[in-house]
Amino acid sequence: MRHPRNDTVAAPTRTCILGREQAARGALIRLALAPDGQVLPDVRAKAPGRGAWIGVNRAELIAAAGPKGKLRGALARAFKTNDFAIPDDLPDLIAAALERNALDRLGLESRAGTLLTGAERIEAAAREGKLHALYHAADAGADGRGRLAQAWRVGTDREGSDLKGLALPLNRPILSMALGRENVVHIGVTDRMAAARLGDALDRWLQFIGPELTPAPCETASQGASPPGQSGQPAVTTRRGI
Template sequence: MRNPHNDTAPVKTSKEAVDGPVRRCILSGEREQRDGLIRLALSPDGDVLPDVRAKAPGRGAWIGVTRAELDASAKKLKGALSRAFKTNDITIPADLGARIAEQLQRGVLDRLGLEFKAGHVAIGGDRIQEAGRSGRLHLLLHASDAGEDGARKLAQAWRVGRDQEGSGLKGLTLPISRTILSLALGRENVVHAGLTDAKAAARTREALDRWLHFIGPDSTPRPCETASQGASALPSEASVDERQTEGL
């Protein structure tokens, strides 16, 4: 679905001038914006390592497939990486998919932590309901072990604030428990979180998009209002306030 290609020869298109650099996925052959892909880098020892922040020096290779697709493409991956890095002297870790997933999850948690410190995240049912009813809620997130009743009440407050009662607008249940969500925000027992700034919601959604697309929709049980179709169905930045996040 997405596409890597080495950093030294970026694809030049009219889309790139508007939306940013485009790369080709070494496995699917499809082209996509670089920010939606995952970069792989080659260590001095020849190990292929995830570089999800795209900061490592040297030649890079880009992928836009899911973890399941990556794991199923072991033979093809070796040849594709050898061509991208222009060397056969590479070692692909057996747990490459797990390493990528871990880095992507860390990116989401770091983003939430930063937005919380900046005052862009409301926690606690009362505060989230108030933000929702006053029209200040832009993205609603739940821990995987959140109760259905609590999630439903917050979603209702959000719909009221957006004047969308009766719509399908609801929050996204993340594939992480309240323990992990609490650690990310530096608070105890965080079950729900609401982004109260539109730009912060867009930044968080971008990180979520890459993570949830890669791990796939069935990677973790999601007991309350769940994301069942993967991250590719995330609403666009322009419509983040107007469409539901259920399809993340």
């Protein structure tokens, strides 16, 4: 489990208003009703009042928001009112909020000292078995990605496996700004719980924007985070039934 300090307590679950599937609250996206009647993303689930939870990706949300979709009816039932407006760019707003949440998590972990940057430092940690997650900028070179992935496999006794890092749909300047460091090309996570927290934030974002916007290697952040037994459960995806 990702929270060994209290394994007997199950994570809170919510039901997707579109697919009617249940999942852990952290795997879904909350929509809230703003004071002006606009439906807006509340990805940190902090806004007061009634909320509606969705577990679909961007393309599925666009379809559900169409004239023949069921988003409006589902929101009316969740909010107990028909007095609201759905922004035309709601999918874009959600994607931007999830991206910002993931970048904020990167910044928090960087300030906490749980991240490494610089290929040489990451490679050394990987070979010593100290790496729990590995990420790359979208414009990172294939040779650099491959070298670090090989070091990670060696350090975890998984040579010959498909263990590798995750290329994020973010280029170097954006990652550098998020971490407050210069020329961030590769990111290594050296703390197991930090890898779980970061994996959760990235999974929600990448699953929402969909694989067409995620560069190869296309694996979820939790899959790319840690070898079996070192991280926790994979993220739950609830994207069907619309």
